[in-house]
Amino acid sequence: MSEATYRSLCDLIFRHSRIYLGANRQSMLVSRLNSRRQHLGIKSWDAYYEHLSKNQKGEELGILIDLIATNHTQFFRENLHFDRLKSEIIDTILKECGGAATKFLAWSAASSSGEEPFSLAITIKEHFSQRPGPPSDWMVYASDISRKTLKVAEAAIYPSSNLNLPNPEWLRRYFKRGSGPYEGKCRVKPEILKHVKFQQINLFQKSYPLPQPLHLIFCRNVLIYFEQESQAQLVARLHSMLTRGGFLIVGHSDSLNCFRHDFTPLGGGVYRRNT
Ligand SMILES: C[S@@+](CC[C@H](N)C(=O)[O-])C[C@H]1O[C@@H](n2cnc3c(N)ncnc32)[C@H](O)[C@@H]1O
Structure with missing residues (x-):
């Protein structure tokens, strides 16, 4: 993933959810999104970004947020x-x-x-x-x-x-x-x-x-x-x-x-x- 595509993806994520990834999270993003991109049969990260940005309110953006959000929780956490x-x-x-x-x-x-x-x-x-x-x-x-x-x-x-x-x-x-x-x-x-x-x-x-x-x-x-x-x-x-x-x-x-x-x-x- 190029630096420019990483920044575009971060921007898209931020605009949709305000989740702020900042610098140095590129490898995390690649590891969390790789299998989804492959599943879609999309060859490059640029093409994946294109796919997402064509359909910004769509299901694909929801799947992206599901993949990157940290959902850790437990019963009576911080009791x-x-x-x-x-x-x-x-x-x-x-x-x-x-x-x-x-x-x-x-x-x-x-x-x-x-x-x-x-x-x-x-x-x-x-x-x-x-x-x-x-x-x-x-x-x-x-x-x-x-x-x-x-x-x-x-x-x-x-x-x-x-x-x-x-x-x-x-x-x-x-x-x-x-x-x-x-x-x-x-x-x-x-x-x-x-x-x-x-x-x-x-x-x-x-x-x-x-x-x-x-x-x-x-x-x-x-x-x-x-x-x-x-x-x-x-x-x-x-x-x-x-x-x-x-x-x-x-x-x-x-x-x-x-x-x-x-x-x-x-x-x-x-x-x-x-x-
Ligand atoms: C670490 S979990 C916290 C769960 C629970 N509140 C706890 O403390 O155990 C963070 C949750 O925030 C959700 N989240 C992140 N961005 C959000 C947004 N913009 N609007 C609503 N929920 C969001 C994530 O999907 C995730 O489930």
């Missing part, structure tokens, strides 16, 4: 966030954010294959079932740019070995063990599934098809793939999606330190909307 939801954040929202006690709305904004929104849903369900009084309604919206990961999320079937849950009881409570061809796998139970809605959303698309205002947004381990200006734009949009006093939670490797924003940092990647 401190879920502990803080349980011990303080959910109750603060219910007390201080209008409407939350009637319908609590959360969004997992880069949900990958579903482990994060299902962890969030289990945490909310557990918390609500232990509160006195009538049960509150709640919903977790979950989205990602990658269709491939969303398919896994919608199937909601995971290898049992990946289900490292903080409370082993939850395995029986919230997952159904598979048998036959599904031996060694578990499916999320309907009582959780009915509270989680997946859809494809590019965080940089014009508008988000979500109810507003939201009370809680998880946007973890995705900001790091964007450059600073895109991060600042995205964080401002997330701010506008939240109710006053709503919470934004980012990953431990993400940072909001390098640009201005209107959140109060509460430590450990937890931020609260000010105004």
